[in-house]
Amino acid sequence: QVQIVESGGGLVQAGGSLRLSCTASELPRGYYVSGWFRQAPGKEREGVSGIRLTADKTFYAPSVKGRFTISRDNANKMYLQMNNLTHDNTAMYYCAAANVFVWYELSTSTYEYWGQGTQVTVAS
Numbered sequence: 001q002v003q004i005v006e007s008g009g010g011l012v013q014a015g016g017s018l019r020l021s022c023t024a025s026e027l028p029r030g031y032y033v034s035g036w037f038r039q040a041p042g043k044e045r046e047g048v049s050g051i052r053l054t055a056d057k058t059f060y061a062p063s064v065k066g067r068f069t070i071s072r073d074n075a076n077k078m079y080l081q082m083n084n085l086t087h088d089n090t091a092m093y094y095c096a097a098a099n100v101f102v103w104y105e106l107s108t109s110t111y112e113y114w115g116q117g118t119q120v121t122v123a124s
Helices: none
Strands: 003-007 010-013 020-024 032-039 048-050 058-060 067-073 077-082 092-098 118-123
Touching: 003 092, 020 032, 020 092, 020 118, 032 077, 048 067, 048 077, 058 067
Parallel strands: 010 118
Antiparallel strands: 003 020, 020 077, 032 048, 032 092, 048 058, 067 077, 092 118
16 A cells, blocks of 8 residues: 655744655555645645656746755655745645656646645744
8 A cells, every 4th residue: 555654844933944754655666756745724735846756857836946955865755855944834745656757847636646744834
């Protein structure tokens, strides 16, 4: 059974940093974790950052570019370093897996497997 687990969320002051981790297991052949999404209360889930399996292509939402850095160890493990956090970054953050990576956009429809999320709360 596919399992995706996010960790590293928490409460941080504005301007602080957090590092999210994503670990997957039992992904079908050809699938890998590649997308970070977030969802704030009352808002739609949105793409934050993505990374190709070979790590040679990345995607960042304009609002996080220059502050967030995505990286990966292998097909089943990746990270999101978040610096200079602001209150607007408060949300549940999700990791997702797919068998394709669209480097120019991050759409929920691309992803088939999702974690349960890790809460990030930034105090202003």
